[in-house]
Amino acid sequence: MNKKKIIANIVKVISWIFVLVFFYWAIKNNMLSHIYEEPDKFLRLLKQHVTIVFVSGLAAIFTAIPLGILLTRPKFRKGEWLFVNIANLGQTIPSLAILALAMGFLGIGIKAAIIALYVFSVLPILQNTIAGLDSVDKQTIDAARGMGFTPVQILWKIEMPQASFFIFAGIRTALVINIGTAALAYLIGGGGLGVWVFTGIQLFDNSFLLSGAIPITILAIAIDYLCRGLEYLVVPKGLRLARKTNG
Numbered sequence: 001m002n003k004k005k006i007i008a009n010i011v012k013v014i015s016w017i018f019v020l021v022f023f024y025w026a027i028k029n030n031m032l033s034h035i036y037e038e039p040d041k042f043l044r045l046l047k048q049h050v051t052i053v054f055v056s057g058l059a060a061i062f063t064a065i066p067l068g069i070l071l072t073r074p075k076f077r078k079g080e081w082l083f084v085n086i087a088n089l090g091q092t093i094p095s096l097a098i099l100a101l102a103m104g105f106l107g108i109g110i111k112a113a114i115i116a117l118y119v120f121s122v123l124p125i126l127q128n129t130i131a132g133l134d135s136v137d138k139q140t141i142d143a144a145r146g147m148g149f150t151p152v153q154i155l156w157k158i159e160m161p162q163a164s165f166f167i168f169a170g171i172r173t174a175l176v177i178n179i180g181t182a183a184l185a186y187l188i189g190g191g192g193l194g195v196w197v198f199t200g201i202q203l204f205d206n207s208f209l210l211s212g213a214i215p216i217t218i219l220a221i222a223i224d225y226l227c228r229g230l231e232y233l234v235v236p237k238g239l240r241l242a243r244k245t246n247g
Helices: 003-028 033-037 039-071 074-092 095-106 110-134 138-146 151-188 194-203 206-234 237-246
Strands: none
Touching (some): 003 206, 033 039, 039 074, 039 110, 039 151, 039 194, 039 206, 074 110, 095 110, 095 151, 110 151, 151 194, 194 206
């Protein structure tokens, strides 16, 4: 194990120790009281939060990945800069401004929050899809053509498996960012755990604030590990081993 891996593991262990100590402090000082005092409301807010993230993330996945595949085809390559720059607007415009624009078109509510987070999610998935497909060894593609593979077979049997690591990284990044950003949905009547976060800020009440913030943190960690698990199942074993060796 090289020095970089040792340092990374040490940092990871220290980070988890801080997280566990913080959770212990929060529970001991009754900072999560609203979760078990108002379980029905907590579950309702959690459901709203998950719905916003899941629907917006799923829509971004089903938009960005096909678009990324299309833009890496020779016929549509010239349009890459245009679509990537359009998607880039979702990152350059502040999230609050996107929420305000969505609210202006769709009114107050969860629909506006979903559209805003969808716009915010497209770029990382699109960029990673394009980067992953561009990283596929051209000689491997040429060899597949020489073996009689059709373009569709090359895409699904050669390019997509090799690009899957990059694609999952983009999906994971988008979803984790979305979970935190979804707290802002409260500002346009979208609900979610941001209701308790902003209530805590307004009332200077840490029990409200942490009852919303800690579940958001746990949800982000859970989604990150879920995506890593799916990545482990989907990414070919040879590519995983190669990345570990190179890393």
